[in-house]
Amino acid sequence: MSSPNPSFLIIVVVLVSVLPANSSPDFLLRAREPEFYEWMVGVRRTIHENPELGYEEFKTSELIRKELDAMGVSYKHPVAVTGVVGFVGTGKPPFVALRADMDALAMQESVEWEHKSKVPDKMHGCGHDGHVAMLLGAAKILQEHRHEIKGTIILLFQPAEEGAGGAKRMIEAGAVDNVEAIFGFHLAADGTVGTVQSRPGPIMAGSGFFEATITGKGGHAAIPQHTIDPIIAASNVIVSLQHLVSREADPLDSQVVTVARFQGGSAFNVIPDSVSIGGTFRAFSKESFLQLRRRIEEVIVAQAAVQRCNATVDFLKERQPFFPVTVNSNDLHEHFEKVAGELLGSSNILDRVPLMGSEDFAFFTDAVPQTYYYFVGMQNHSHATLAPAHSPYFQINEEALPYGAALHASLAFQYLSESHTSSPVGEKKFHDEL
Template identity: 65%
Template sequence: MDPFEILFSLIICLLLSSVKSTSSDSPFLTKERLAEIPMKFLNMAQRPEVFDWMVNIRRTLHEIPELGFEEFETSKLVRTELDKMGIPYKHPVAITGVVGYIGTGKPPFVAIRADMDALAMQENVEWEHKSKIPGKMHACGHDAHVAMLLGAARMLQEYRNDLQGTVILVFQPAEEGGGGARKMLDTGILENVDAIFGLHVSSKYPIGTVAARPGPILAANGFFDAVIKGKGGHAALPQTSIDPILAASNIIISLQHLISREADPLDSQVVTVGKFQGGAAFNVIPDSVAIGGTFRAFSKDSFRQLKQRIEEVIIRQAAVHRCNATVDFEADYRPFYPVTVNSNRLHDHFQTVAENMLGSKSIIELQPMMGAEDFAFFAEAIPGYFYFVGMHNDSKGQSVPGHSPYFKVNENVLQYGAALHAALAVTHLLGGPATLSVQKESLHDEL
C-alpha cells in the first residue's frame, strides 16, 4: 500500500474514533460535561417515547383520582411502571407510598418527590379523560407530578450505571391535609439523604418558566375545630334560650381582629373560618354550633402565638354570650404543617441548573405565599428545595388555579418537570452548586 494511502487511512480511523467518542450515546453524567446535563435531559424528555408515555400516565391517573392514604390504584400503577423499568422500590411506605432507588445503592443520596392524592371535588371539565370517580378530582396537578417523577425515573434508569450515588424516588400519599410527608419521614426513608427536591405545577407562570426563591416560601398551616354550646329554644322566645349562633358570629368577627389589631402588619398571618354548622329550622335556636378553619403564619413564634390567641378568643367570647366552648387543634389525620423553607445552598444549585436548561430569563423570583405544602416536613428534616413549574399558555385562554373544579393541566409542562427532576438529582450527586459554578465559569472562559 502506498505510504500516503496508509497515512490517509490512519487519519480516517482517528476521525471516526473521535466522532464515536463524542456521539450522543457516550456517557454524559460526568463533571466534565456538567453544564450540558440539564439540556440533555430536556431533550430526552421531549422524545415522543418519553413525552407521550408521560401524557398517557397522567391521563390514566386523572381518570382514577384517590384521596389521601387511599391511593391504592395510583400506587399500583407506579409500582407497575417501576417494575417494567427494573427499578427496585419499597412498598408500602405510609400506607400507599412508594420509594424507588436508582444508582449504586450507596451514598451520596439525593431524593426527588411527587405527591399522589386528589381532592374531594366534582370535576366540571368535559373531556375524554374526565374523572370516573364521582366527587373526586385531580384538581391540583398531582397526577402530573406522578407522571413527571416517573418520567425522570425512566431517564435516570437509562444512565443508572453512570450515576455517582443513589437517586431516591419518593411517591408520597396525602399531601392535601393528611401530612403524608411526615408519615413517610417517620419511616426513616430519608436517613443519610443529603437533599430533597420537590415541585408543583402552576397556572400562574408561563410554560417554560420556573419560579423559586431561597428561605421561607410557604406558610405554616394549622386547623381548628370549635363547638359552641348554648341552650336551644323557640325563635319567638330568645330570652329563654342561650343563642350559640350569635356567640359564634361574634367569635368569627373577633378572630379577624387578631390579624388586623394584634399581628404585625409586616408579619404575614391569616385566620380563615371555612366551616359554620348549626341549626336545622328557621324558627329554632339550636343547642350548639360548630365552626372550623385554618390559621397561617411565616414564623414559628407567630404561629404559636396565633394558636394560643385563637383558643382564648373562642372560649372567652363564648363566655361573654353565656355559652361554653371547646377547641380542638391538631389531629393525627390533620397535622400542622411547618413553614416551607428552601435551603440557600440548594437555591444556588437550582438557579444554575434551571439557567442551563431554560435560560436566565425563564427564572422568576417567587413571592412568598400564604398557602401551605407538606413538603415542609421534608425540608425541616434535611436540606430541601421546592419550586413551581409554569404551565400557563396565553393562546389557550385564561388558566384556572388549583383547587377548582375547572382546573386543567397544560401537558406540555411534563417535559420540564421530568427534566428538572433528573437534572437536579444528577448534578447534585456530581458535586452540587460549587462544582456547577466552576464548570460554568470554565465554559465562559472557553467562549
Template identity: 60%
Template sequence: MAPNNFFLWSLTFQLLLLLLVSSESSWIAGDVTQIPMKFLESAKSPEVFDWMVRIRRKIHENPELGYEEFETSKLIRSELDLIGVKYRSPVAITGVIGYIGTGEPPFVALRADMDALPIQEAVEWEHKSKIPGKMHACGHDGHVAMLLGAAKMLQEHRHDLQGTVVLIFQPAEEGLAGAKKMIEEGALKNVEAIFGLHLTNRFPFGKAASCAGSMLAGSGFFEAVITGKGGHAAIPQHTIDPVVAASSIVLSLQHLVSRETDPLDSKVVTVSKVHGGNAFNVIPDSVTIGGTIRAFTGFTQLEQRIKEVITKQATVHRCNASVNLRPNGKESLPPTVNNKDLYKQFKMVVRDLLGQEAFVEAAPVMGSEDFSYFAEAIPGHFSLLGMQDETKGYASSHSPHYRVNEDVLPYGAAIHVSMAVQYLKEKASKDSVTSSHDEL
C-alpha cells in the same frame, strides 16, 4: 528510539486515548452546562414524552384520595419494574420509594405526591375521571408522570451517577400529612437533600419559580362548638344564645391579625364554616364554627390565642365552647422553607435548561404544602413550574375546571433529573476536595 522520545510518545498516546474515551462516555460526566439541555431533549423524545402522557392520563381517569392510592401505587410499581428500578413498598400505606444509582452515598431525593381531591370534574375530555366525586385537580397525576419520566432517563444512565437518587412517590399530601408518615417510616434514611416540583397556572409555560427561605406558609385548622340554651326566638330572654356568642367570636378572631400581628409578618385567620339552627324562629342549642390558620412564624402562639379568644368570648356570652385544633385528624403543617444553597443550584439549572429568562423569583404565598415536613427534616427545595398558555386558559388548582398542560411534562422531568445529577456531581466534587485536603 531513545528512552526520552519513547516516554513522550507513550504519554501522548495515553492522553489521546483518554480524550477519545472521555468523548464517547456518557454526557452525564460531560460539560456541566450541556447536561440540562440534553436531558430536556431526551424528555421531549416520543419514547419518554408519550410514555409520561399515557401514565398521566391513566392516573387521571382513576383518581384516589389520600391513603387510598392503591391502584396508583400499583401502576407506579409496574412502570418501575418495566424500566428495572428497584423500590420499597408499601411505605405510609400506599407510598413507593425507588432507588437508582450506586446504592451508596451521597443520596439525593426527588418527590412527587399522588393523591386526588374530593371534587367532581367539570372538564369534558376523553380521559375524564371515571370516579364520581373524585378528581386530580392539583396536578398530582402530572407530578407522578414527571417523576417516572425522570426515573426512566436516570435509569438509562445509572452507571454514570455519582451516588444514589431516591424517588419518593408520596401519598396523602392534601391535608393528611403523608410526608410526615413517610419520614416516620424511613423515607429519608441516608438522604442528604430533597427536591419537590409543583405544576401551576400562576406562571407562563416553561417558567420555573422559587425563592430562598420561606416560600409557603405553615397551615392549620380549627373547629369550635359553642353551646348555650336554645328556645323560641320570640322570647330570647329565656335562652342563652350561641348565635350571638359565635358572631362575637368570629369578629374577635379577626383582631388576632389586625391588632396582635406585626404588619410585616404575614398571618391569616379565616373562619370559613358557620353552622347552627334549622328554623327561622328557633334559637339553637349550639353553633359550630371552623376555619384555617396560616403563618410563617409564631404558629403555636397563634393557635393558643385562637383557643383563648373562642373560650373566653363564649364565657362573656354565658356559653361554653370546646375547641379542636386537629379537626378530622388534620395536622398542622410547618412552613416550607427552601435551603439557600439548593435554591442557588435550582436557579442555575433552570437557566441552563430553559434559558436566562426562564427563572422567576417567586414571592412567598400563604398557601401550604406538606413537602414542608421533608424540608424541615433535611435541606430541601420546593419550586413551581408554570404551564399557563396565552392561547388557552388553565384554571387554578382545586377547581373542578383544572387541567394539566401536558406539554410541560418534559420540562418537569428534565428539571428533576438535572437537579439530582447536578447535586451528586457537586457533592462528589466537594468530597474529593475535602479528601485531598485531609491527605495533605
C-alpha cells in the same frame, strides 16, 4: 488514513474547556422526544381517569410499580400504606431524593373531556397526576444514565399530601434516612410553559385547622330572653378572630385566620343549644404560628363567656396535622438557579412570591438537612387561561411535563456530581446503605 486537521483539534479542545465540569446530559431534549412525551401523557391520563384519595392510592401505586419494573428500577413497597420508594444509582451515599405526591381531591370534575375522572366526586384537581408522570419521566431519564450517577437518587412517590400528612408517615417509615437533600415540585397555572418559579427561604406558609363548639341554652326564637343564644356568641367570636391579624400581627409578617364553616340549628324559629365553627390559620414563622394558635383559643373561649356561653376548641391534630412552613435552602437555591439556567435559560427562572397555601413537603425540613421546592409553569397564552388548583375546572397543560421531568432529574444528577467532586464521601457520616 489522513491525520486530523490541527484546526479541528483546537476547536474540540476549546469546546470541551468551556463545558461545565458537572453538566448533566441534555435531559430536556430526551423528555421532549415524541415517544417519551406521549408515554408521560399516557401515564398522566390513566391516573387522571382513576383518582384516589389519601392512603387509597392502590391503583396509582400499582401503575407506578409497573412502570418502574419496565425501567428496571428497584423499589420498596408499601411505604406509608401506598407509597413507593425507588432507587437509581450506586445504592450507596451520598443520597438525594426527588418527591411527587399521588393523591386526588374529594370533588366532582366539571370539565368534559375524553379522559375525565371515572370516579364520582373524586378528581385530580391539584395536578398530582402530572407530578407522578413527571417523576416517572425523571426516573426513566436517570435510569438511562445510571452508570454516570455519583451516588443514589431516591424516588419518593408519596401518598396523602392533601391534609393527611403523607410526608410525615414517609419520614416515620425511614424513606429519607441518610438523605442530605430533597427536591419537590408543583405544576403552576399562573406560570408560562418553559418557566419555573421559586425563591430561597420561606415559600409556603405553615397551617393548622381549628373547630370550636359554642354552647348556650336553646329555646323559642320569639322569646330570646329565656335563652342563651350561641349564634350571637359565635358571631362575636368570628369578628374578634379577624382582629388577630389586623390588630395584633406585624403588618410585614403575613398571617391568615379564616372561619370557613358555621353550623347551627335547623329551624327558622328555634335558637339552638349549640353551634360549631371551623377554619384555618396560617403564618410564615413558627413563632407567629404558635401565637396565632394560642390567641385563637383565648378569643373563642373569652368571647363566648362574654355572651354567657361555654366554648371548647379542638385543633384537629389527629385528623389534620399542623403543616410546618416550607423553607428553601439558600445553598440549594443557588444550585437550582445554576441547573435550571443551563436547562431552560436564566430568563426563564422567575422569583415566586411566597404563598399562604401550605404543603406537607414542609415535614421534610426537619428530617433532611437541605430541602427545596419549586413551581413548573404550564400556562400557554395562546390557549384559554387555566383554572387554579382545587377548582373543579382545573386542567393540566401537558406541554409542561417534559420540563418538570428533565429539571427534576437534572437537579438530582448534578447535585450528586458536585457532591462527589467537592467533598469526598468519606468525610460525611452516612450508613453504608439505606
